[in-house]
Amino acid sequence: MTAVPRLVVAAPSSNAGKTSVATGLIAALTARGLAVSPHKVGPDYIDPGYHGLAAGRPGRNLDPWLVGEDRIAPLFLRGALHPRPADVAVVEGVMGLFDGATHPSVEPGFASTAHVAGLLRAPVLLVVDGSSQARSVAALVHGFATFDPGVRLGGVVLNRVGSDRHEAILRDALAAAGVPVLGAVRRMERLRTPSRHLGLIPAAERSDAAVATVRLLGDVVQHAVDLDAVLALARSAPPLDAAPWDPADEVTPAPGRPRIAVAGGPAFTFGYAENTELLEAAGAEVVAVDPLRDEALPPGTAGLVVGGGFPEVHAAELSANGTLRAGIAALAARGAPIAAECAGLLYLARELDGRPMCGVLDVVTAMSPRLTLGYREAVAVGDSVLAPAGARVRGHEFHRTRADPPVGRDGAWRWSPTGAEGFTPGSVHASYLHLNWAGSPRLAERFVAACATAGRPEDVRAAPLRVPEPAERP
Incomplete structure (x- = not known):
């Protein structure tokens, strides 16, 4: 208790x-x-x-x-x-x-x-x-x-x-x-x-x-x-008959401690603390990268996670950082695992609101007047760096943007009879679906294992190592 x-x-x-x-x-x-x-x-x-x-x-x-x-x-x-x-x-x-x-x-x-x-x-x-x-x-x-x-x-x-x-x-x-x-x-x-x-x-x-x-x-x-x-x-609340959640109990660590960069900064503020904790428990060294400020990925980056946020608000600045965009495109070309959600999908696209982005995905994205919002019960369309085919997850959508085309050749997730959603080219998994990995811890384990298998490429441009800072008191 x-x-x-x-x-x-x-x-x-x-x-x-x-x-x-x-x-x-x-x-x-x-x-x-x-x-x-x-x-x-x-x-x-x-x-x-x-x-x-x-x-x-x-x-x-x-x-x-x-x-x-x-x-x-x-x-x-x-x-x-x-x-x-x-x-x-x-x-x-x-x-x-x-x-x-x-x-x-x-x-x-x-x-x-x-x-x-x-x-x-x-x-x-x-x-x-x-x-x-x-x-x-x-x-x-x-x-x-x-x-x-x-x-x-x-x-x-x-x-x-x-x-x-x-x-x-x-x-x-x-x-x-x-x-x-x-x-x-x-x-x-x-x-x-x-x-x-x-x-x-x-x-x-x-x-x-x-x-x-x-x-x-x-x-x-x-x-x-x-x-x-x-x-x-x-x-007056009574004691709880439960033990604290421990990410180490949920996953098996991968060997080699692969370094995984997680996008942050003002453009990418959407993320669950448990996702990062599960990456670390699964054996990763998690470091931060701010696509508005950093011109290169951290040295030795073996994988990249780009979560949600407001890239459409910062599209001009993101586009202006061409050095980092090229570095991310090169990372994807080498087969390094990349997981992107919503804003991450927009950043990996060919362009966002007419401005060049990373070009990892052959898709054009733009703001839309329509709000897409709701819980989703999804099934993985095929094997990817994030989930095996048939894996079931629960997530949510929350955006006012559109992608053209709306789905890649095979798609990432399917949650309706009308078709799939998302993109899974090579070692990339990009989707509009937001996930809290605490509900599906094997996602983190699979992604870190894929990063460990991909190795630590030596030709990633060096940049000062910066770890996420704790929240400041007001």
Whole structure:
């Protein structure tokens, strides 16, 4: 049994302000000198970036669709106890409290915030948008408190409150509902976080501005929320009957310690911490490369991973770094394994929005007005450096771009009767599908083994070795 004080920050719907409140809570508790473990329900990459800035340790995702129900508590404990034990954990929910995956293979509510709160046996702190309502807030909160007896609603934080009088009306109404109000945050235009076509702008891109936003959120929450009551609620969570997830238990290390470069920097901010941990557990030496800044791959690079992000925003700068683009094309030509997801696919393409990219894939990509979004249950079309033919995985799509052609000769994954998706030329695996490898650890084992087999090419241009830096405190 493992005891970690914890709570889940949820809301009746999206856009109620739960990201601002959760990030502010993490920052305020961290400012008190507490070690806070940040988590996010669902496949979101952007919110964990702000959580990580606030906590000074990586934000981690908890998604039963991607990793399975049995891994949620172990993955939570991995984050809460690594690299050092946390005093409290804050888990931000996704969408509305009871909104889950809309996929025919699962029951309604699967992978919802309520589902994860139940798996973690964690109390829920409900963020309620108080604007445009008065006494009706009691009916809303009463409904959420009684809808599912398995969910323990431990308190409410009122958001976007207009005045002292408005706050008094809301508090009086909620007193009859039997759910304590632990805080009230006023409407503040300066608390709005800039966004664009896929949501908030990632913290890594805003740098100083993101740090300033996190500090402001922490200051607001510190003065508007009863932090002692929040901590008491978190400490009421019972111990978890689970052991922390250990990537070393999931994979067999490959020999030779192949060096694998992982793309990062402002253009490639989407990635799960568990993917890198599994690469290392599978025997790889993981190093970072920033395609906006670095002109060469790290010396001795035997493989490359390019995850998600916003290359379309940085297309001009990525294209201008022709030396690195040529180096990546040469790496692929030598048969070194490359795994690319979504933004990585765009970067490996012949061009993106008319600008030359790496040319590893004979495909043209461009921004599109259509948002492609959703969970996918996929099957590997053929053998690749990432998966054997027939391997089944669960992932998600999230992009506003298109590829022409949309699929290579054989494709990478198939999740509908209409055809395959992605590209697998040579030792390259490129797809729009995002994966958390904790749900399919053999992907990391297979990829590292392929890199070890490919060897360490000596003709890769030398560049200073740079390892990923831990998140900075605000």
